[in-house]
Amino acid sequence: LRLRVSKQWTFGLDGELNPWLSLTGTTVRAGALNIYGSAMLRFPLAYENFNLRSTLSLGTSTLLTTLYGAPSGSVGLYGGVSFLGVEWKLSRIFYLIINPLNIALPVPQLKGVPLVYPQYRFSLGLEVYAG
Secondary structure (H helix, E strand, O other): OOOEOOOOEEEEEEEEEEEEEEOOOOOEEEEEEEEEEEEEEEEEOOOOEEEEEEEEEEEEEEEOOEOOEOOOEEEEEEEEEEEEEEEEEEEOOEEEEEEEEEEEEEEEEEEOOEEEEOOOEEEEEEOOOOO
């Protein structure tokens, strides 16, 4: 969900299912569910269909699988940042989003020894704005 409040600022609510895949077998686990709010600072380029943007995200991460010392259902924090991304205006309401370097830090287990798994991501997305 997105709400553009000015030419420079957009706020949103995001959710993602983050499954885990074992490289030593065929096991796929549910992983974590991340729900977070995002603030995007846009840098409009004059007379172009491209804009630059930076994104900061904060929210919760819920563990969906049981690990040793981290039971399923544990809830912790989620943080993420994209220092520089590109949005391409496809039409009046559709934007293609390219974030070549996202850093995400889900921490679904905070008790005892925290379960932290940093992620370095390349993301491609489509945003739809009404009106």
